[in-house]
Amino acid sequence: MQINLTGLGKRYNYEWIFRNLTYTFESGTAYAVLGHNGSGKSTLLTVVAGHNLASEGELTYSFGGKAIALDAAYRHLSLTAPYLELVEEFTLLEMLNFHSRFKPLRHGLSALQLVDRMGLQKSKHKYVKDFSSGMKQRLKLGLAIYSNSSMLLLDEPTTNLDQEGVAWYQEHVSQNRQDRLIIVGSNIQHEYSFCDQQLRISDYHTTPGK
Ligand SMILES: Nc1ncnc2c1ncn2[C@@H]1O[C@H](COP(=O)(O)OP(=O)(O)OP(=O)(O)O)[C@@H](O)[C@H]1O
Numbered sequence: 001m002q003i004n005l006t007g008l009g010k011r012y013n014y015e016w017i018f019r020n021l022t023y024t025f026e027s028g029t030a031y032a033v034l035g036h037n038g039s040g041k042s043t044l045l046t047v048v049a050g051h052n053l054a055s056e057g058e059l060t061y062s063f064g065g066k067a068i069a070l071d072a073a074y075r076h077l078s079l080t081a082p083y084l085e086l087v088e089e090f091t092l093l094e095m096l097n098f099h100s101r102f103k104p105l106r107h108g109l110s111a112l113q114l115v116d117r118m119g120l121q122k123s124k125h126k127y128v129k130d131f132s133s134g135m136k137q138r139l140k141l142g143l144a145i146y147s148n149s150s151m152l153l154l155d156e157p158t159t160n161l162d163q164e165g166v167a168w169y170q171e172h173v174s175q176n177r178q179d180r181l182i183i184v185g186s187n188i189q190h191e192y193s194f195c196d197q198q199l200r201i202s203d204y205h206t207t208p209g210k
Contacts, residue, residue, distance in 0.1 A: 001027045001063050001076060001150040001181045003048060008057035010043055017043045018204035021057070027150060030182040032192035035201035041185035042081060044201060045155050048183065049079045063150065078103070078144040081155035081185075086136060088129035092120060095128055095139070103147045106176065118142040119168065133160040141169055145176050152177075155185040166190055 002024060009019035017040040025031055025048070033041045046052035047059065050073050061068040063076060087095060096111035105114060115124050118138050123131065131139065137160045144152060154173070158166050173182070174194055184192045192198075 001061070003151075003181070004058075004060045004062075005048075006058040006060075008047070008054050008059060010040070010047055010052070011055045016055075016206045018201055019056075019206050021204045023199060025181055025183060027181045028179055029197060030177060030184065030192075030195040031197045031199055032195035033183060033185045033199050033201060034187060034192070036187060039205070040201045041187075042083075042155050045079070045081065045153050045183060045185045049077055049153055050074060051079070076149055077151040077153060078147040078149040079153040079155070080140045080144040080157065081153075082159045084140065086128050086139060088127070090128055091125050092128065092131075092139065093124045096143075099143055099147075103149065105146050106148045109146055114142055114146050117146065117172065134162060134165050137161055138165060138168065141172070145172050150180055152180055152182045153185075154182065154191075156188075156191070157184060157186070158188065158191050170194065 005021050005023045008021040010017045033044055035041050043052065047054050050070055059070070061070070061073045061076070068076065087098065090098060092115060093111055096114055100111060115121055120135065120138065123135065128136065128139070141157060144154065158169055161169060170190070177194070184195055186192045
């Protein structure tokens with residue numbers, strides 16, 4: 001998987017969030033998108049995911065040397081972010097079965113095996129709406145990390161996680177990073193310490209340092 005950004009820019013109304021971003025993301029590498037609150041990390045991740053249109057420049061994806069249409073890229077990616085909602089009316093097992101109908105799990109994992117990996121065995125019949133915020137975050141991460149996708153986009157991945165949850169995230173993302181393209185949007189060291197490359201979003205602000 002390769003993603004090429006050429007002169008990419010995004011603005012909301014009259015405000016440019018980033019501009020002139022030329023960069024290549026490649027499989028087998030983990031990237032950290034760094035910047036202060038409001039600097040544009042989430043915006044860049046949603047543009048890269050194809051959920052948000054760029055205002056200028058070009059974004060292209062390729063897989064095994066073949067171009068992928070922008071509207072087909074979602075099949076190859078998993079995204080987790082604080083603003084994405086789970087289906088609260090499902091129990092945990094129902095949620096996993098529902099999700100895996102659209103996005104199969106890695107290595108042929110079953111829903112029950114994923115429950116085990118997430119350490120949520122006691123809650124498999126509990127409604128998602130009754131999960132604590134940390135349990136919901138672990139579920140979102142489990143779905144993203146263990147989906148069979150070659151591109152993993154993690155926006156603020158340890159939001160609401162305690163120390164044990166952070167250790168769980170670090171262990172599972174490390175075990176499942178091989179051959180994948182990973183992009184972490186963060187300003188917390190323990191979320192992106194495993195990353196090979198860093199991209200500072202402020203380098204692409206129109207007013208330097210903003
Ligand atoms: N839908 C939108 N319409 C208008 N402005 C927006 C929209 N979404 C984000 N913004 C603005 O874009 C800028 C970048 O926001 P973004 O959420 O990408 O930053 P961030 O670096 O992810 O911040 P944080 O660390 O707080 O999550 C902010 O000024 C924000 O107000």
